[in-house]
Amino acid sequence: MNRNSVAQVLAEFLGTAVLVMIALILGQTTAVSYFIATSMAAAAAVVYLLFNMVSGAHTNPAVTFGMWTARQIGTLKGIAYIAAQLLGGIASWQLFQYLTDHTLTAKSTSFSTPVFVAELIGTLVVAMAFAAALNKKVDSTYSGLMVGAAYFVGIIIAATASAGYINPAIAIGSRAWSAAYVLGPLVGGLIGVNLYHFFFNGENSYAGAFTSKKSTSSKGVVVKRTTVRKKKTTKK
DSSP states (O other): OOHHHHHHHHHHHHHHHHHHHHHHHHHHHOOOHHHHHHHHHHHHHHHHHHHHHHHOOOOSHHHHHHHHHTTSSOHHHHHHHHHHHHHHHHHHHHHHHHHHTOOOOOOOOSOOHHHHHHHHHHHHHHHHHHHHHTTTOSOHHHHHHHHHHHHHHHHHHHTTTSOOOOSHHHHHHTTOOOTHHHHHHHHHHHHHHHHHHHHHSGGGSHHHHTOOHHHHHHHHHHHHHHHHHHHHHHHO
């Protein structure tokens, strides 16, 4: 691995570790969903602004998986990102226990359909925001705000039926072993990223769908006239 690859993987590890640590602290000290959502939104925005230029600051296996399915990231890099993110979650779990001298209790392992659906929808919102931010059509500062706002909305939606993790790394770091906290976000990430590219890229985008043929043909006429003028100038 070259220096850039190491930096990208390390950025994903550190960024995810920060998010998971914030989630653990909030989860153990408060039960107010709006406060947790606001704090996580701020943390997500800061982490994105810090590491966006290095790795894209996915900091979420569901986002990376969605990007991979949309062919926005290579297979090896995707695997490295997800491994770094999960390790970041585990590292924060261990660090939190060390700092607080408190052992986190394992959450329920049973699968719940409402939890799966809630996590799916919440992650879908976040994944769409990341797809838009990483498309480089928005200034990085505004992209950070958009990612933060998406986390706020996603957590509020998911918290109606789940713990509102919307990130498998946070779920693992919180010792939530239910498959719903992994499968829900992965499916949400897949749908969210691909839905964004379906809506806003290529022929399905607003600009592509409403660009008139007339304007295209007029551009062609201008090119032809320019070419003729150049030929006349050459003859003289």
